[in-house]
Amino acid sequence: MKDFQRHKQAHPDTYREKIPAYLAGTLDERSRSTLEGHLPECEACRTDLQRLRTLWENLPDRAPGSAPLDFWPQLKVLLEENKIVEFTAPQPRWRVAISFAAGLVAGLGIWTAGTGGPALSSAATDELLAHEILFENLDPIPPDSMAGQYLSLLPLEEENPGGGS
Amino acid sequence: MDEKLLIERARSGDDDAFGELVRMHQDRVYRTAIRFVGPDDAHDIAQEVFIKAHGEMKRFRAKSALSTWLYRMTINMALNYLRGRRRELDRRERYGPGVSAPPPSPDSGIIDQEFTEAVWQVIDSLPEKQRTAVVLHRFEGLSAAETAEVMGLSLGAVESLLHRSKLALLKSFQESGLG
Numbered sequence: 001m002k003d004f005q006r007h008k009q010a011h012p013d014t015y016r017e018k019i020p021a022y023l024a025g026t027l028d029e030r031s032r033s034t035l036e037g038h039l040p041e042c043e044a045c046r047t048d049l050q051r052l053r054t055l056w057e058n059l060p061d062r063a064p065g066s067a068p069l070d071f072w073p074q075l076k077v078l079l080e081e082n083k084i085v086e087f088t089a090p091q092p093r094w095r096v097a098i099s100f101a102a103g104l105v106a107g108l109g110i111w112t113a114g115t116g117g118p119a120l121s122s123a124a125t126d127e128l129l130a131h132e133i134l135f136e137n138l139d140p141i142p143p144d145s146m147a148g149q150y151l152s153l154l155p156l157e158e159e160n161p162g163g164g165s
Numbered sequence: 166m167d168e169k170l171l172i173e174r175a176r177s178g179d180d181d182a183f184g185e186l187v188r189m190h191q192d193r194v195y196r197t198a199i200r201f202v203g204p205d206d207a208h209d210i211a212q213e214v215f216i217k218a219h220g221e222m223k224r225f226r227a228k229s230a231l232s233t234w235l236y237r238m239t240i241n242m243a244l245n246y247l248r249g250r251r252r253e254l255d256r257r258e259r260y261g262p263g264v265s266a267p268p269p270s271p272d273s274g275i276i277d278q279e280f281t282e283a284v285w286q287v288i289d290s291l292p293e294k295q296r297t298a299v300v301l302h303r304f305e306g307l308s309a310a311e312t313a314e315v316m317g318l319s320l321g322a323v324e325s326l327l328h329r330s331k332l333a334l335l336k337s338f339q340e341s342g343l344g
Contacts, residue, residue, distance in 0.1 A: 019339065020338075020339055023331075025328070026332055048339070052335055052344035054344075056331075056334075059303065059304075061281075062200055062282075063195070063196040063197075063200050063304070064196070065192070065196070066191075066195070071195070071211070072187050072188055074212070075212055075215055078212060079219055082216060082219075
């Protein structure tokens, strides 16, 4: 950096700024001639040009030449695990459960609005939704919970004995 | 074994054939990933590329070379990863540090490594397309035409990207005192 500062003081920036474009081949003809005329009489610019050219020709690579030797064995284990996850993933059941829960909540809402039945609080709705989404994996809705108390008021309860209490 | 035959067998679910394809292409995927995201995250990216390739193998119609397909996946995954990381960094800058910066690696005192990293910081700061062209052409050794095929651009567009990136890099190297 100190070299650069000395260089900057000793030399007008106009020539130095043209060096990258000169090396990239994007300098117009006139500027190129001017710079080429200047280079023999300016050691600082020649040094700058040479350093940049050397760096460009020898850009260091960040990557090693090859992947680790155990790349495929590790990947194979991951692929096997992925297959197991794919095989056991309960996606279809979740979709059915979510659809069922959404339908149930919507139906209750319509019934509540249409018949003047008991108001369904948002907390009870969330609780119902959570239970219905997981209904195949969890215990039945507890009768003393808000959702359970609400379900106990529904006339459909006797027609669907497995659905709640 | 012939790559086409291996691809056919891998598409029909033969994992040994897929493994052979992985061994044939793992180095270029790994190297490309490192050049985009650095050594710490490249392994994960390379694994993700092959996991995705395994899942998508049946849809691979071999219209382009397998290497082209894998390059594209690697670059897309690496750039997506970097975009996510940039968003996370922006968020941390805006809301304060959630996680402290990782400690410097034990080799951070080695001058060559520091110089290499300084050069790559400049390369990393290029716009995505310029950077991709530089990585594929300059470091991976693809011709301009092959680079164009991987990037889905015309040859002229890639040549223009390479010219602009060379000028931008040389300017930055000069400004940062690297060159």
